[in-house]
Amino acid sequence: MNNSDKMVPLVVPDFDTYPVTHQLQRATPIAQGIELLWNDGLSNQVPVIWLREFSPDPGTFHSVTREQRIALTDIPQDLSIAQMLIAEDGFLEVDWMPEDLHSRYHPGWLRCAVADPNDPMDSLPDRKLWPLPVTVKPNWLDGAAVYRGDTDALRIWLETLLRDGIGLLDGLPANREVIPAVVELIGPIRASNFGDVFEVESLPSANSNAYTALPLKVHSDLATREYIPGMQFLFCLENEATGGESLLVDGFAAAQQLNSESTEFFEVLATLPVPFGTKDREFDHRYCAPVLEHNAVGELSSVRHTYWLRSPMSGDFSTLNTFYAAYRRFQEICDDPDNQLRFRLQPGQLMAFDNRRVLHGRDAFDPESGRRLLRGCYGEREEVESRLRILYRALRAQEQTQQTGVRA
Amino acid sequence: MNNSDKMVPLVVPDFDTYPVTHQLQRATPIAQGIELLWNDGLSNQVPVIWLREFSPDPGTFHSVTREQRIALTDIPQDLSIAQMLIAEDGFLEVDWMPEDLHSRYHPGWLRCAVADPNDPMDSLPDRKLWPLPVTVKPNWLDGAAVYRGDTDALRIWLETLLRDGIGLLDGLPANREVIPAVVELIGPIRASNFGDVFEVESLPSANSNAYTALPLKVHSDLATREYIPGMQFLFCLENEATGGESLLVDGFAAAQQLNSESTEFFEVLATLPVPFGTKDREFDHRYCAPVLEHNAVGELSSVRHTYWLRSPMSGDFSTLNTFYAAYRRFQEICDDPDNQLRFRLQPGQLMAFDNRRVLHGRDAFDPESGRRLLRGCYGEREEVESRLRILYRALRAQEQTQQTGVRA
Numbered sequence: 001m002n003n004s005d006k007m008v009p010l011v012v013p014d015f016d017t018y019p020v021t022h023q024l025q026r027a028t029p030i031a032q033g034i035e036l037l038w039n040d041g042l043s044n045q046v047p048v049i050w051l052r053e054f055s056p057d058p059g060t061f062h063s064v065t066r067e068q069r070i071a072l073t074d075i076p077q078d079l080s081i082a083q084m085l086i087a088e089d090g091f092l093e094v095d096w097m098p099e100d101l102h103s104r105y106h107p108g109w110l111r112c113a114v115a116d117p118n119d120p121m122d123s124l125p126d127r128k129l130w131p132l133p134v135t136v137k138p139n140w141l142d143g144a145a146v147y148r149g150d151t152d153a154l155r156i157w158l159e160t161l162l163r164d165g166i167g168l169l170d171g172l173p174a175n176r177e178v179i180p181a182v183v184e185l186i187g188p189i190r191a192s193n194f195g196d197v198f199e200v201e202s203l204p205s206a207n208s209n210a211y212t213a214l215p216l217k218v219h220s221d222l223a224t225r226e227y228i229p230g231m232q233f234l235f236c237l238e239n240e241a242t243g244g245e246s247l248l249v250d251g252f253a254a255a256q257q258l259n260s261e262s263t264e265f266f267e268v269l270a271t272l273p274v275p276f277g278t279k280d281r282e283f284d285h286r287y288c289a290p291v292l293e294h295n296a297v298g299e300l301s302s303v304r305h306t307y308w309l310r311s312p313m314s315g316d317f318s319t320l321n322t323f324y325a326a327y328r329r330f331q332e333i334c335d336d337p338d339n340q341l342r343f344r345l346q347p348g349q350l351m352a353f354d355n356r357r358v359l360h361g362r363d364a365f366d367p368e369s370g371r372r373l374l375r376g377c378y379g380e381r382e383e384v385e386s387r388l389r390i391l392y393r394a395l396r397a398q399e400q401t402q403q404t405g406v407r408a
Numbered sequence: 409m410n411n412s413d414k415m416v417p418l419v420v421p422d423f424d425t426y427p428v429t430h431q432l433q434r435a436t437p438i439a440q441g442i443e444l445l446w447n448d449g450l451s452n453q454v455p456v457i458w459l460r461e462f463s464p465d466p467g468t469f470h471s472v473t474r475e476q477r478i479a480l481t482d483i484p485q486d487l488s489i490a491q492m493l494i495a496e497d498g499f500l501e502v503d504w505m506p507e508d509l510h511s512r513y514h515p516g517w518l519r520c521a522v523a524d525p526n527d528p529m530d531s532l533p534d535r536k537l538w539p540l541p542v543t544v545k546p547n548w549l550d551g552a553a554v555y556r557g558d559t560d561a562l563r564i565w566l567e568t569l570l571r572d573g574i575g576l577l578d579g580l581p582a583n584r585e586v587i588p589a590v591v592e593l594i595g596p597i598r599a600s601n602f603g604d605v606f607e608v609e610s611l612p613s614a615n616s617n618a619y620t621a622l623p624l625k626v627h628s629d630l631a632t633r634e635y636i637p638g639m640q641f642l643f644c645l646e647n648e649a650t651g652g653e654s655l656l657v658d659g660f661a662a663a664q665q666l667n668s669e670s671t672e673f674f675e676v677l678a679t680l681p682v683p684f685g686t687k688d689r690e691f692d693h694r695y696c697a698p699v700l701e702h703n704a705v706g707e708l709s710s711v712r713h714t715y716w717l718r719s720p721m722s723g724d725f726s727t728l729n730t731f732y733a734a735y736r737r738f739q740e741i742c743d744d745p746d747n748q749l750r751f752r753l754q755p756g757q758l759m760a761f762d763n764r765r766v767l768h769g770r771d772a773f774d775p776e777s778g779r780r781l782l783r784g785c786y787g788e789r790e791e792v793e794s795r796l797r798i799l800y801r802a803l804r805a806q807e808q809t810q811q812t813g814v815r816a
Contacts, residue, residue, distance in 0.1 A: 044722070067617045071739055073625075191599065206472050286797070308475040310476075327480055332481055335481060382693050386686065
């Protein structure tokens with residue numbers, strides 16, 4: 001079978017299901033574009049090429065991959081509309097010139113495409129910062145259900161993780177294969193200089209403080225990387241050692257508190273680039289960025305704070321002194337036990353957290369008193385978001401099938 | 409052996425070797441800091457805490473991991489210098505109060521730390537854009553040498569890759585295991601929705617246009633991701649099919665040309681967020697960012713252009729029309745054969761390229777005429793940079809040993 005020969009038209013140019021929530025009332029050609037009027041009064045102006053390039057016909061979209069077969073440059077520059085009408089089934093139908101092409105647009109898809117398709121967060125749960133001081137107890141979710149493939153349990157875990165920055169699972173079997181299996185329910189593991197899945201215990205030839213019995217104040221992992229892993233998963237296999245309690249703090253809430261105490265302190269941490277470097281015989285990643293890193297639209301996106309991997313910084317003497325004062329104060333807020341969630345991980349418990357938002361740490365432990373063994377790995381926020389969208393997509397398809405017996 | 413008990417002092421607080429290029433002449437206490445004067449006239453003012461936190465003593469730095477054991481908050485706020493002198497061996501020696509601590513700073517390390525440690529690119533090769541139109545031929549490097557572990561060949565390959573955005577290897581054995589083996593000489597493979605290592609051939613149930621026989625105009629991979637993979641590796645196992653020539657173009661050079669033709673076009677592509685979405689039954693990554701993405705310091709960092717994964721965008725009608733005109737023109741520049749490097753991959757040849765800078769494509773091929781099979785994977789710029797630093801570090805250590813017989 002030659003996959004490029006299956007010229008089957010699609011109903012919508014992707015794999016999703018679009019409920020028809022509004023009727024298209026009028027479509028009017030305007031200069032360089034089309035004006036769409038909906039039955040709730042919404043009206044949009046879109047360029048003709050916008051409509052043309054999302055035509056779900058088999059010449060434009062590959063029927064198997066549902067990806068575009070064409071680029072903008074494959075569309076004639078003198079493109080225009082020969083004829084346009086709203087069909088009885090509510091679809092917008094367009095005949096194009098000079099191309100000999102007829103396109104049909106699903107009204108549910110079209111409404112969704114014009115409404116606010118640019119929002120990358122779409123219908124995902126909003127982030128909710130922890131009120132400080134922390135008064136809640138750890139919220140353990142049903143790990144056994146997630147592990148046996150219950151998609152509702154998976155959805156609740158991932159929604160919690162995006163909203164609170166942490167998602168704690170209890171009741172998993174305490175065996176080594178659980179961690180890759182559970183994480184791959186979400187998406188691929190992110191490999192690093194520590195491998196795919198790493199084991200956290202006290203080792204004589206440690207290549208990271210994590211692999212000692214040292215106390216670790218709250219921190220993010222891999223601040224030496226341009227793109228800090230968005231998720232971290234730590235799974236407890238054994239915990240017989242004295243000490244070694246786990247600590248978590250919402251770094252975004254701590255940053256907010258710092259800002260309310262001193263905008264000068266917040267500003268220097270949000271703007272002054274700070275150099276970090278991997279300390280290893282085999283790796284030497286370096287990256288220089290503010291501790292409180294903001295994205296292109298000005299939102300706090302990462303707390304860059306692997307405190308033992310910071311490199312010496314140069315710069316203006318007085319700015320440096322302000323930086324040190326601000327960074328010390330930020331760490332005091334993060335290290336304040338009143339602002340931390342603290343618990344002792346038990347075998348079969350897994351803590352997942354947003355490594356760009358929630359800082360994690362542990363008390364020192366005594367490796368002579370018993371074994372403490374965690375297995376861990378990294379992932380990405382993007383994979384959690386992607387998996388949730390797929391779960392929501394399945395719910396939408398199910399709903400539509402129940403309502404209409406057919407699927408768009 | 410308990411790793412936290414080896415209280416061995418380090419000479420420098422990392423794994424590198426620092427040649428002593430300058431002598432420290434004077435160290436003077438000033439308010440909140442220290443002034444350092446060097447024998448070439450350079451003078452620096454650094455905060456006292458700056459010097460204190462990089463003390464290579466065993467209480468501050470773990471002797472095995474060479475990472476800091478302490479955080480800023482472990483250092484007394486009333487820290488000051490009890491005594492400071494330049495020792496006969498050129499080391500800066502400091503006695504601290506109220507801590508009972510004596511610190512010795514290596515003059516080579518100190519000079520390097522005050523000079524310009526913030527530059528994340530340090531001594532790596534500068535990027536060199538391709539002059540357009542392209543007149544050079546593909547520059548095939550010695551893949552056999554890289555594969556057998558020749559570190560000079562590896563260094564030359566990686567330097568070429570950072571400078572030109574592409575690094576082409578010839579003469580590798582055409583077997584499946586070569587690609588992970590060669591890439592792991594650099595660092596970990598970046599997994600994606602296509603797995604760790606993917607196979608590029610025409611498949612009936614393709615989940616990407618890449619896995620069809622369709623022509624692919626030049627593009628970057630995974631524009632749907634917040635962090636686009638910085639490196640891509642494509643290795644040819646078989647190429648008996650008619651067609652399927654490989655195309656490469658320097659997207660940064662194309663962006664520069666666009667800017668010289670029309671700053672309005674460049675600006676809209678550099679600022680208008682464009683939504684991208686993975687088309688797959690199992691993944692739904694979405695990200696919204698400009699096609700010509702700039703980093704925090706205003707440098708072009710990525711060309712976001714998987715053209716068949718762009719989602720419909722909303723927004724101001726006239727801005728959208730400008731965007732479409734600008735994007736069309738950018739693609740015309742990229743698709744111009746005069747601006748492209750074009751060659752037919754032979755079995756045993758590997759093309760590595762900066763997937764955030766260099767766009768790649770292929771001509772259509774006829775899967776009935778013979779098999780075309782590539783294996784590929786993603787990596788990161790950061791891993792290439794890290795590996796090069798390790799190679800340079802080894803050269804520095806070798807040089808120092810040759811000169812002095814000792815290693816810092």
